[in-house]
Amino acid sequence: MKVSLRKIIMDFFWVTIGTLLVTLSLDLFLAPNRIAPGGVSGLAVVLQHVFGWPIGAVTLAINIPLFLISTKVLGTGFGAKTLYSTILLGVSIDALAFLKPLTHDTILAAVYGGIIMGAGLGIVIKYGATTGGTDMAAMTLHKYIPFLSVGRILLIIDFIIITLAGIVFSPELALYALATEFITIKVIDLIQEGSGDERIAIIISDSYEEISKSILEEMERGVTELRGRGAYSKKDKNVLLCVVTRREVTTLRNLVKRIDPNAFVILSTAHEVLGEGFKNM
Structure with missing residues (x-):
């Protein structure tokens, strides 16, 4: 190259x-x-x-x-x-x-x-x-x-x-x-x-479509839909994956809670995020 x-x-x-x-x-x-x-x-x-x-x-x-x-x-x-x-x-x-x-x-x-x-x-x-x-x-x-x-x-x-x-x-x-x-x-x-300023959010909810739409429109953040399956229930699940900044965590948490208080949410630190909306490659 x-x-x-x-x-x-x-x-x-x-x-x-x-x-x-x-x-x-x-x-x-x-x-x-x-x-x-x-x-x-x-x-x-x-x-x-x-x-x-x-x-x-x-x-x-x-x-x-x-x-x-x-x-x-x-x-x-x-x-x-x-x-x-x-x-x-x-x-x-x-x-x-x-x-x-x-x-x-x-x-x-x-x-x-x-x-x-x-x-x-x-x-x-x-x-x-x-x-x-x-x-x-x-x-x-x-x-x-x-x-x-x-x-x-x-x-x-x-x-x-x-x-x-x-x-x-x-x-x-x-x-x-x-x-x-x-x-x-x-x-x-x-x-x-990296400083770990970004957070990875994994969201599991039956209201995934409404949550996904709200993240896209209100927060203007991209969302990826993943296909999952509950090991105990054997039911198919739609899992949402998105990345937000540390300052946006509270906004995301409130958004999900408003739509589905029983949603399952995992937040973890991303050392570095490259791509649109974050750092250039």
Whole structure:
């Protein structure tokens, strides 16, 4: 499939924004407070404290060989965007190291460092790249130890790095690093899966036609009719499926209650909804 020049430019633009957010999380919050989250950047924070080596240079020195090894073992699937993000991260960490940390409160540094790092990594991943590091190492190792999943290998690597940080810094700072890692993962998931602002409604009612018509006309939302069958009654049922925003839930609930107070309604969160009336594909 041919990719437009505009899409390539936009992808690189957002990968740049995401990578710079990761840089700011390290320079403004994590590194000055000796919080070493998992991954290559966390290892670089530890090595800076022990040997005085620049974090960005260490990150590059580890990530570039990892990229080359992973490309040789796994193929060229990582692509130009990952190489670009990897180099930009290493260069920008040291280039922006002159910035003064925003806080020396460890709790604030762990929380906001995790949020900003998660946002940056989430954006980078969303636009088809990674910042290099332990994810490439985990995928490469998985090739040789397939009985361990990539996720489990990542967990082991991050655990080793955070344990090392606990030995070099203190057990308390290692706990802060774990908290940062947890927040980062949650924010990445939020960006990848969406905020969950939409709700899926499944409605079972004998008055399905009137309910369907009211949703279409009053709420101007699409409705899909599904064919169902009661396992106990063995009777055919018409099931309505529609998606509404969180703000429209009360309107939908009142609408159904007005028409059929005995209707069976299931509401659940949709992580992301693509299509007419919601986000574009």
